[in-house]
Amino acid sequence: MKLLEDRINLEAIVLSENVLKVDAFLNHQIDPILMDELGKEFARRFANEGITKIVTIESSGIAPAVMTGLYMNVPVVFARKRKSLTLVDDLLTSSVHSFTKNETNEVSISKKYVQENDCVLIIDDFLANGQAALALAEMVQQAKAEVSGIGIVIEKSFQEGAQKLKNLGFRVESLARIASLSNGKVQFLKETTEELRK
Amino acid sequence: MKLLEDRINLEAIVLSENVLKVDAFLNHQIDPILMDELGKEFARRFANEGITKIVTIESSGIAPAVMTGLYMNVPVVFARKRKSLTLVDDLLTSSVHSFTKNETNEVSISKKYVQENDCVLIIDDFLANGQAALALAEMVQQAKAEVSGIGIVIEKSFQEGAQKLKNLGFRVESLARIASLSNGKVQFLKETTEELRK
Numbered sequence: 001m002k003l004l005e006d007r008i009n010l011e012a013i014v015l016s017e018n019v020l021k022v023d024a025f026l027n028h029q030i031d032p033i034l035m036d037e038l039g040k041e042f043a044r045r046f047a048n049e050g051i052t053k054i055v056t057i058e059s060s061g062i063a064p065a066v067m068t069g070l071y072m073n074v075p076v077v078f079a080r081k082r083k084s085l086t087l088v089d090d091l092l093t094s095s096v097h098s099f100t101k102n103e104t105n106e107v108s109i110s111k112k113y114v115q116e117n118d119c120v121l122i123i124d125d126f127l128a129n130g131q132a133a134l135a136l137a138e139m140v141q142q143a144k145a146e147v148s149g150i151g152i153v154i155e156k157s158f159q160e161g162a163q164k165l166k167n168l169g170f171r172v173e174s175l176a177r178i179a180s181l182s183n184g185k186v187q188f189l190k191e192t193t194e195e196l197r198k
Numbered sequence: 199m200k201l202l203e204d205r206i207n208l209e210a211i212v213l214s215e216n217v218l219k220v221d222a223f224l225n226h227q228i229d230p231i232l233m234d235e236l237g238k239e240f241a242r243r244f245a246n247e248g249i250t251k252i253v254t255i256e257s258s259g260i261a262p263a264v265m266t267g268l269y270m271n272v273p274v275v276f277a278r279k280r281k282s283l284t285l286v287d288d289l290l291t292s293s294v295h296s297f298t299k300n301e302t303n304e305v306s307i308s309k310k311y312v313q314e315n316d317c318v319l320i321i322d323d324f325l326a327n328g329q330a331a332l333a334l335a336e337m338v339q340q341a342k343a344e345v346s347g348i349g350i351v352i353e354k355s356f357q358e359g360a361q362k363l364k365n366l367g368f369r370v371e372s373l374a375r376i377a378s379l380s381n382g383k384v385q386f387l388k389e390t391t392e393e394l395r396k
Binding site for chain 2: 023024025028029030031032033035036058059062063065066067069070073074075076077078080109110112113
């Protein structure tokens with residue numbers, strides 16, 4: 001998605017060969033107009049999947065997920081990283097290790113909000129090792145619902161997550177696909193760039 | 199706001215005299231169409247304040263804040279509850295005690311995203327004791343920016359937060375104002391209901 005690639009080129013900061021900081025428009029400050037465009041694009045790509053629910057994970061997945069939900073006219077559920085005292089129902093649970101933050105969080109979703117007949121679109125901000133997306137998919141499958149697609153804002157294609165998810169049979173759509181962060185520069189996968197110049 | 203009061207009547211669960219659970223549309227599952235309406239209403243109420251930035255706190259403030267930002271055409275910044283490894287700039291910080299969760303979190307915002315000339319609208323999901331809103335206001339003031347208003351989705355008017363914020367001179371606009379949660383029932387402040395029936 002050219003709009004997103006341009007924004008990454010303009011404002012993202014390469015912190016290391018593995019870490020891209022997009023605090024200017026996604027992970028700390030959020031650009032609502034960009035989010036609106038991302039939501040519209042996810043809705044377009046998954047329009048024919050019969051999506052009934054969007055599942056994401058707090059906190060950075062919420063903005064793009066809610067915009068997608070608005071365009072698809074379906075509710076959004078965000079997995080919580082800690083149990084809260086007001087969330088005491090039966091839970092779907094999994095755990096996510098974040099390599100960036102070097103910590104493992106238990107994540108959970110109330111069984112009430114993902115049910116057997118749901119066709120779920122998973123949305124997240126980043127795809128690196130696939131930990132978060134796999135945890136979300138696992139919870140959806142615990143509910144015997146279907147994972148109908150995985151929508152990612154920024155895929156670090158040089159890490160193993162995207163391939164791992166595709167090998168498991170999931171349809172993954174990433175709006176920006178990064179081939180490399182070497183030498184302090186963002187290089188996008190050529191395919192993405194070419195697709196979007198059509 | 200009648201739409202919101204109706205939704206609370208339909209789906210909120212009174213857990214105790216102090217705790218209202220709105221996991222069905224705001225705090226766990228999110229209704230994007232309702233969020234869109236809340237955003238539109240906040241934008242309408244604060245239209246003349248010259249807002250340049252919206253500040254909220256993860257996670258449940260994000261959805262209404264981003265929708266408000268979309269209608270006001272301004273960026274949203276969410277305060278983080280823990281420092282992340284990719285957020286190492288100079289920080290505005292404060293702390294928030296949640297009585298519901300019985301825990302105190304340090305919260306922070308990068309100095310980059312709230313600056314001296316900003317007119318800030320603070321948005322949050324709940325107002326009870328005012329802890330979160332006060333922490334956000336404190337960070338905005340640390341940046342020497344102006345708090346131009348505080349927009350709350352659900353105010354528990356029988357707790358002290360709203361009065362505390364008004365006493366400090368802040369303009370507070372709450373879309374639903376709850377007078378009592380006694381006997382397992384939600385009672386709204388009469389003024390709110392009457393205003394909205396006009």
